[in-house]
Amino acid sequence: MTILDYLLALIAYPVLEEIIFRLHLMALLATRFPAWRPLAVNAVASAAFSLAHLPFWPWWHAVAVFLPSMLLGLVMQRTGRWTVCAALHGIMNACYLAGTYVGLTRGWP
Numbered sequence: 001m002t003i004l005d006y007l008l009a010l011i012a013y014p015v016l017e018e019i020i021f022r023l024h025l026m027a028l029l030a031t032r033f034p035a036w037r038p039l040a041v042n043a044v045a046s047a048a049f050s051l052a053h054l055p056f057w058p059w060w061h062a063v064a065v066f067l068p069s070m071l072l073g074l075v076m077q078r079t080g081r082w083t084v085c086a087a088l089h090g091i092m093n094a095c096y097l098a099g100t101y102v103g104l105t106r107g108w109p
Contacts, residue, residue, distance in 0.1 A: 009097060014089035021049045022072060023082040042073035068092055 025048060029041045036044075046069035053062040072085045 018086040
């Protein structure tokens, strides 16, 4: 990976994805479907987030990002701040990259 790849994974993608899925999509769903409970809004936005990963990642990765997306949606609903979600998303990506690096360089136990 290049430095640009790291910057994209740690900053650009989290910011763009949180603006799209948490700030806009969740607000759109809540406005368009006012009878939906917050959990339903979060689940639909998280499903869309997972599906958006399918063109770039294996199917299991798209499934694996659903629960972290639900957590980020809950943070958005509690704080109302997409920037907090973007920061947490970047931290999650950093943990994934660190785990992948350790697994590739040292081997999995």
